[in-house]
Amino acid sequence: MKADEVREHLKKFRVGIAGAGGLGSNCAMLLARAGVGTLVICDFDTVERSNLNRQFYFLHQCGMKKTEALKENLKMIDEDINVIARDIKLDRENIPEVFAGCDVIVEAFDRAEMKEMIIEAVQTDMSGVPLIVASGLAGWGRNDSIRSRKIDDNLYVCGDESQEVSEDNPPLAPRVVIVAAMQANFVVEILMNRKK
């Protein structure tokens, strides 16, 4: 399939992104470049200087809501992309409503408890919608430890599944972006296998 045919196909789909930090902002950027038609992006945070070591924001955006800043950046890649930016704190109750109609959902939270929460919500209340989870991206180096695996048709995991973020093991752009790119790559693979 030619590049413009891929874009034409991906344009028909809607992808949910839960969190607009290191994983979510970069994954959204990659999916926008690939040509996904609609992105539903949720976050309640504002851009801070310390985010710029890995997140897809710029100096002049510090203080802006992440959802608004990301929408602005994605529109600079593709003016036709439909970005539904929700300035909202996701929880067990609102996830099925916020991401209703999404063909795939990307888990891009920071805390492990939130990852477990969205897995429970999507696997229980949104059966049939694939969820792409990230687990283990802290630190630097160790390229070979980063992997991705399909658990089943509804659950995919990207990351080393071992390195937890801490004060001495911070998240840095290279490993975060590798994992975000693996998540985006799963999304594209799933959508390219779908007919619409």
Add this chain to the structure above:
Amino acid sequence: MKILLNNRVEEFDAGSLTVQQLLEIKKYSFRMRTVKVNGRYVPPAEYDKTIINDGDNVQVIYLMSGG
């Protein structure tokens, strides 16, 4: 019994185990994790009453903070 645990065959002395017992035996219980048995998501509240039997396909995924 023999089960498929994260795509590998593993053998246990017991005839069946609860998810909670399996997590303890395999020392999986220290970290945040998510569990699927035969493709069905198991909520943490059901770990002690969900039974794993011979031939079951069990997936345990560690969830590490960072994003």
